[in-house]
Amino acid sequence: MSKNDGISMSVIRRLPRYYRFLCELDERNVERISSTKLAQIMHSTASQVRQDLNCFGGFGQQGYGYSVKGLRDEIKKILGLDRDNRAILIGAGNFGAAIVNHLDFEKLGFRLVACFDNDKEKLGAPLGGLTVRDDSELEGFCAENRVDAAVLCVPKENVGRILDRLYSLGVRNFWNFSHYDIASRYSDVVVENVHLSDSLMTLGYRMNNL
Amino acid sequence: MSKNDGISMSVIRRLPRYYRFLCELDERNVERISSTKLAQIMHSTASQVRQDLNCFGGFGQQGYGYSVKGLRDEIKKILGLDRDNRAILIGAGNFGAAIVNHLDFEKLGFRLVACFDNDKEKLGAPLGGLTVRDDSELEGFCAENRVDAAVLCVPKENVGRILDRLYSLGVRNFWNFSHYDIASRYSDVVVENVHLSDSLMTLGYRMNNL
DNA sequence: TAGATTGTTAATCGATTAACAATC
DNA sequence: TAGATTGTTAATCGATTAACAATC
Numbered sequence: 001m002s003k004n005d006g007i008s009m010s011v012i013r014r015l016p017r018y019y020r021f022l023c024e025l026d027e028r029n030v031e032r033i034s035s036t037k038l039a040q041i042m043h044s045t046a047s048q049v050r051q052d053l054n055c056f057g058g059f060g061q062q063g064y065g066y067s068v069k070g071l072r073d074e075i076k077k078i079l080g081l082d083r084d085n086r087a088i089l090i091g092a093g094n095f096g097a098a099i100v101n102h103l104d105f106e107k108l109g110f111r112l113v114a115c116f117d118n119d120k121e122k123l124g125a126p127l128g129g130l131t132v133r134d135d136s137e138l139e140g141f142c143a144e145n146r147v148d149a150a151v152l153c154v155p156k157e158n159v160g161r162i163l164d165r166l167y168s169l170g171v172r173n174f175w176n177f178s179h180y181d182i183a184s185r186y187s188d189v190v191v192e193n194v195h196l197s198d199s200l201m202t203l204g205y206r207m208n209n210l
Numbered sequence: 211m212s213k214n215d216g217i218s219m220s221v222i223r224r225l226p227r228y229y230r231f232l233c234e235l236d237e238r239n240v241e242r243i244s245s246t247k248l249a250q251i252m253h254s255t256a257s258q259v260r261q262d263l264n265c266f267g268g269f270g271q272q273g274y275g276y277s278v279k280g281l282r283d284e285i286k287k288i289l290g291l292d293r294d295n296r297a298i299l300i301g302a303g304n305f306g307a308a309i310v311n312h313l314d315f316e317k318l319g320f321r322l323v324a325c326f327d328n329d330k331e332k333l334g335a336p337l338g339g340l341t342v343r344d345d346s347e348l349e350g351f352c353a354e355n356r357v358d359a360a361v362l363c364v365p366k367e368n369v370g371r372i373l374d375r376l377y378s379l380g381v382r383n384f385w386n387f388s389h390y391d392i393a394s395r396y397s398d399v400v401v402e403n404v405h406l407s408d409s410l411m412t413l414g415y416r417m418n419n420l
Numbered sequence: 421t422a423g424a425t426t427g428t429t430a431a432t433c434g435a436t437t438a439a440c441a442a443t444c
Numbered sequence: 445t446a447g448a449t450t451g452t453t454a455a456t457c458g459a460t461t462a463a464c465a466a467t468c
Contacts, residue, residue: 005419010459012415016408020389034425043393046425047461054427062426063468079411080418098308099406108407109414149417173417175410179230183253190420192413196309196404197318198226200385201289203402204319205222207359207383208290209215210400220435244449256449257437264451272450273444 011052015079017042018052022072034065083109087149087175088141090162092117092125092132095177096153100128110149114141118158135162142169149173156180221262225289227252228262232282244275293319295358297385298351300372302327302335302342305387306363310338320359324351328368345372352379359383366390 021041025033035046035053042049053059053066059074060066076082087105089096092115105112105128115127118135125132133141141147150171152159159180166174173190176182182191231251235243245256245263252259263269263276269284270276286292297315299306302325315322315338325337328345335342343351351357360381362369369390376384383400386392392401 007419008459013408013412015415016405016411019411020408036425041394045461047463048459050425050427051460058427060426061468062466063424065425078415080414081411083414083418085414085417094308095312098304102305103407103410105410108410110410149413173413175413184251190413190417192409192416194404194406194409195226197313198223198230199402199404200313200315200318200320201226201229201291202223203359203383203385203400204290204293204295205225205288206402207295207400208293209217218435246449255437257439258435260449260451261436268451270450271444272442273448275449 007055011055014042014044014052015075019072019075019079019081022068022075025068026072030068032065033068033071035060038066079109081107081109085110085148085173086113086146087111087151088113088147089115089127089151089153090166091152091154091158092122092127093119093153096151097127099151099153099177112151113145113147116141138165139169142166142171147171149175151175151177152180153177160185217265221265224252224254224262225285229282229285229289229291232278232285235278236282240278242275243278243281245270248276289319291317291319295320295383296323296356297321297359297361298323298357299325299337299361299363300376301362301364301368302332302337303329303363306361307337309361309363309387322361323355323357326351348375349379352376352381357381359385361385361387362390363387370395 018038021038035049039046039049050060053071056078057074059071087110089100089112096115100112100115112128112130115130115132116135116138117123117132120134122132123134147169148171150166150173152162152174154162156178159178159182163180163182163185167186167189172188174182174192176191176193177196179195182189228248231248245259249256249259260270263281266288267284269281297320299310299322306325310322310325322338322340325340325342326345326348327333327342330344332342333344357379358381360376360383362372362384364372366388369388369392373390373392373395377396377399382398384392384402386401386403387406389405392399
């Protein structure tokens with residue numbers, strides 16, 4: 001983990017983009033790329049590209065640039081996309097189901113191992129290769145299976161209670177689609193918030209002001 | 211639009227959060243709030259709160275703080291949540307449908323006026339109070355109706371073609387859920403990207419490195 | 421070797437934080 | 445009035461950009 005620590009969020013959030021663009025380049029059979037070219041693709045600067053990459057190691061070669069495959073694989077490793085982070089979905093409604101079906105968790109370093117919902121109607125429904133379980137099975141499941149992260153797709157009102165249960169079951173990592181402020185309740189957790197409505201409001205502001 | 215210009219993205223992205231928290235405070239019948247208290251809620255600093263708000267005007271009162279209702283209404287106006295930005299959905303699959311059903315567009319300053327899909331199976335299906343239209347109706351619809359923004363929920367491979375059509379129809383604002391790089395193709399557009407997979411990769415990185 | 425391009429240090433820029441006079 | 449808290453200017457911090465020696 002030597003150099004992996006103390007990386008700023010700005011850099012971390014750029015990593016997935018590097019990874020995506022490098023995958024594309026590789027698919028187009030591009031073998032090498034300079035920081036200047038990569039910067040153009042990233043809408044960034046050559047300096048920033050080199051600074052970013054050098055947070056993790058010297059992956060380039062003077063006078064040559066970076067090997068596309070090589071760099072892609074390094075970033076894949078840095079992002080931990082080959083990991084098997086075990087995730088559960090909380091809230092298998094339209095929204096949660098769409099998220100789960102839309103994404104290829106495996107390619108992102110995760111494996112969905114269970115889906116829970118408190119609606120008896122949904123019990124047993126197929127979802128992402130799994131079967132929706134009743135909310136009451138959560139404790140039993142977590143006792144028997146390692147759970148690294150929870151994807152929260154339940155209405156804000158329900159998040160508090162389920163969060164407390166998850167926390168007491170040892171879950172410390174959350175992908176949160178609700179507006180519940182998890183960080184205010186627990187400080188020793190990792191929370192990645194996705195606030196779609198904030199994003200749409202931002203678009204609204206920008207389209208009418210820029 | 212006097213003071214509304216030249217606001218940094220950092221500030222803009224915080225506006226929806228101010229708005230959400232102020233709404234909550236109002237629901238809890240809190241009448242006034244100081245920058246210090248608001249900063250606690252925002253996980254920010256009193257200085258930043260005051261700096262942020264003063265980009266748009268002096269909404270507070272010395273010795274008192276800010277009126278919750280008053281400030282909420284100001285930010286609502288700044289964000290343009292009372293507007294009627296006319297949006298269309300492109301791609302009414304599981305994912306697009308879930309997005310549209312999940313959010314209350316009206317409360318966010320938008321009105322969904324049409325949904326399009328190229329799958330004949332979906333034609334006529336009800337969605338968000340509307341009926342899914344065939345992709346081929348896009349030109350006709352845009353000729354007869356003002357369209358301010360498009361929500362792109364189609365696979366990356368299909369974005370290029372639909373984007374060109376939308377651009378030539380005059381649409382310049384995009385809420386983009388695909389990995390297609392719109393900004394590279396057109397520079398005079400406003401794009402708000404939602405990259406869910408990037409977000410999940412970021413969570414993966416953080417949970418294994420922090 | 422000469423040309424290209426990195427890795428890294430230094431300079432700049434912008435955003436955040438601190439300080440404090442103004443004032444309710 | 446005295447206390448509280450803003451609006452705003454100044455200081456600090458961190459992130460981005462520029463520069464250049466190292467080297468492939």
